[in-house]
Amino acid sequence: MLTYQTRRSILLLFLLLFGMAFVSAANSESADVGNCLLCHKYPGLSRVDEEGRFRLFYVNEDIFDKSVHTRVKCEDCHTDIKKIPHDTPKKVDCFVQCHIVEPSSEQKFSHKEVAKFLAASVHGEVAKQGNPKKHPEDLPSCKDCHDNPLYRPLSFFKRVRPGISETAMGRCRVCHKKDDFIFRFYNHVTTRLHKIRNPKNIAEVCARCHDDPELVKRHDLSTRAAYSYGETFHGKAAHFLDERIPDCLDCHVKRGESVHQMLSHNDPQSITYKTNKAKICANIECHPKASPKLADYKIHAEFNFEQGTAQYYFKIFFIALTGGVLLPMMGIMFLDVLRRLLPNAGLNRKK
């Protein structure tokens, strides 16, 4: 029979261990309640899967803590993992409900609404007329475009710069006491005030499908969209990492709507429909004085014979002109040098 003292000691030890575990979990920025990092913190955690692909299962906690999903528990996405060690988990379904409560509706959070948007968009598997599209396997799902994005906080004090403004945080602390809450809220809001990806990165995401010649051909698309974007001034600036320049989403999504509501340029509701697209260019942040003419030609024309015949002929003309001017010039120069260096040489000259 245990004495009272012994029982009290065991209870204290248990409470101490529980307390340590709790403090340890609380200190961890991520919501690793299931202690998944016990294994997944090791950089070498990997294997070759059934399809022969090398899979890395390492989770970099520092990076994950800076991601927009840092407060989401691992098992909220990996719902089929119920025990440790676990079996091969299913692929994550982004439309499941997670434990996060959406503050305006006070409902459990889910990306389900996005599924509705996506289904009605140009990337949905069913056409607007109700008939299923060809090659549905080519159409994107969440993870074809999204990874786990990192916060990109901005400071607006005195001047706009990347990062967190301690001055702003200080103002938050006047009313809000939890630093962790302030930090998350600041990150969430300021990240949402601009783009999480730069224009080059966004074009690269779209290019995965829209620059794939096979896919372009299969879906009868008129151009390689990201490639032709790269040939424009916008694309050039994007490749120089200019963030002010419009990317694919700025022109293909109606202002105020989600990028998942993107419509075909043949849809009269679409911002890229022929009678609507002038509004894109004339946007207050872009070319506010733009005439409707600015958008009246193929925006994505590649400068080849099929898509930009006039530009193609201008290009050919100038190549011929450059050759036609420079080659005779260089010929005369060559003869001039020869004559000056070898004054007595000649076809019928006798010294």
Place this chain on the structure above:
Amino acid sequence: MKDTAIAFQQEEETSETDSPTGKIYFVRLNYSEKVQHMIFMICFVTLVITGFMLKVPEGIVQKLGSAGEAVFLIRSLLHRIAGTVMILVSVYHVYYLIFKPAGRRWLFDMLPRFKDLNDLVGNCLYYFGVKKEPPEFDRFCYKHKMEYGALIAGTILMAATGLIMWTEYRWSKFIIDIATVVHGMEAILASLAIMIWHLYEIHLKPRKSPIDDAWITGVIDEEEMKEEYPLHYKKIMADPKLQEIYIKRETQ
């Protein structure tokens, strides 16, 4: 006219024509023309550098980070400033050609003539050694006239397409696309023509190398005048009015 080679050999032996008031020089560019050339040249070089910066490999610009953003902001400003100044100088040049006596002389001397075609053929025959003497050039030879014509055409094209791209909101994307192609391709042509042709013809060819300083001094000496522009030399020496315009004496 003596052969170029003979001119080389006799260069040291030939005594300069010394007038009682000193050695004489022949004006190739007057003060206004020198200033116009200087401004145009500075604008041209600035435009070439700031324009072709757009062709710098993206990886290099990306490595510059935020400094790259500042550099490219300055690039864009400088390109527009240089373009504007170049257009203004060109407009002034047109005014100069019409309203100034020296400008009218320039225009008259620069007009293409049948003789230029003959000179081109004669010059090629001379190069091939078929003819013993090169043609006698006047103030501007066929090479100068071709280059001047190319300069006018190039400046008009570049200014027009540059202004279209600068006022992109007024135009159709079709026009902007063509302007972009023409501006880029003409830039390559003009830069190569200047780098290959103008630098060789004016500065780097034997005898003138490494530089012909006439673009700074505005004058050439009598030897060079006799050798390069013999017809013009003869005309000047035969006409006191032309001597007043084109001859400068060392002591002046």
